[in-house]
Amino acid sequence: MKPTLFSFKKYISLFSLLVIFGLTPIYFSINRVPKEELKPQKPYVLTTFTVLADIASNVAGDRLIVKSITKPGAEIHGYQFTPSDLIKAKGVDLIVENGLGLELWIRKFTASAGNTRRVVLSEGMEPLMIEGDAYSGRPNPHAWMSPKRTMHYVDKLVSAFIAIDPKGINTFKQNAEKYKKQLLALDNELRLHLDSLPLDQRVLVTCEGAFSYLARDYGMEEAYLWPVNSESQVTPRRMTNLIAIIKERNIPTIFCESTVSSEAQEQVAKESGASFGGSFFVDSLSNSDGPAPTLLDLQRYNLRLIKKGLAPKFVN
Numbered sequence: 001m002k003p004t005l006f007s008f009k010k011y012i013s014l015f016s017l018l019v020i021f022g023l024t025p026i027y028f029s030i031n032r033v034p035k036e037e038l039k040p041q042k043p044y045v046l047t048t049f050t051v052l053a054d055i056a057s058n059v060a061g062d063r064l065i066v067k068s069i070t071k072p073g074a075e076i077h078g079y080q081f082t083p084s085d086l087i088k089a090k091g092v093d094l095i096v097e098n099g100l101g102l103e104l105w106i107r108k109f110t111a112s113a114g115n116t117r118r119v120v121l122s123e124g125m126e127p128l129m130i131e132g133d134a135y136s137g138r139p140n141p142h143a144w145m146s147p148k149r150t151m152h153y154v155d156k157l158v159s160a161f162i163a164i165d166p167k168g169i170n171t172f173k174q175n176a177e178k179y180k181k182q183l184l185a186l187d188n189e190l191r192l193h194l195d196s197l198p199l200d201q202r203v204l205v206t207c208e209g210a211f212s213y214l215a216r217d218y219g220m221e222e223a224y225l226w227p228v229n230s231e232s233q234v235t236p237r238r239m240t241n242l243i244a245i246i247k248e249r250n251i252p253t254i255f256c257e258s259t260v261s262s263e264a265q266e267q268v269a270k271e272s273g274a275s276f277g278g279s280f281f282v283d284s285l286s287n288s289d290g291p292a293p294t295l296l297d298l299q300r301y302n303l304r305l306i307k308k309g310l311a312p313k314f315v316n
């Protein structure tokens, strides 16, 4: 019996030793990991809407964390931010805004979020003014809808990112050049396709006047139900005016946008004899599994819709 007891004790001691020495390397290896590796401390950037988050991510690459305050599909002009949006702003290093009166809620948001560094991407740009209607004389905020103007946004982002992450200067500049090449390719594509539309069909009829920059830069005209979504009241006068333009110009197809109801525009289509050609993505990207998860996808999706509606022989 004794030898058995002795061996049992020996096994227990051996087991204890194995446990102690077996676990020691794990304990030390945990202690050896530097704090910054346990919790990555990349600078944190928050944009007001998804389109800006996409442009910012292209410039930031892996160096920064980029998130959007508003979610895909949100109406961004008169957005009502929530307590969870403010929680998202905790520890933020930079807030990225469009400006030109787009985000009516942003001053209140930044005041609630504390004093945070901000960059306004449209700053320094010559804006197009809204003509006619209640917003006449105010700048049109949708400058990202024309790729060459998006390049201005990219340059502003590079400077703002260098200020919060100076060591990333080369990465930001390289990423910006790469993204600008993609924007230039898109610019050529838009020019080529929109130039191929019949001259008398180059009128873009939408719900919001969000296509002013695209129309100006690519030789189109525009007509809309309301100038900006923050003032999106559908009045009989606005509907009658639009119906008259559609009939006079013999416009075959009219459109709306994904962040607003298309009900009134479908009514306009019905009464004017035009077809309703679907909704564009403008103020928001789609979800990642939708047709416009990036700005480049958004532009190409809209272009297909325009061609389908306005180019009679277009098949796709």
Ligand SMILES: [Zn+2]
Pocket (backbone or CB within 6 Å): 077, 142, 208, 210, 228, 229, 282, 283
């Ligand atoms: Zn808008």
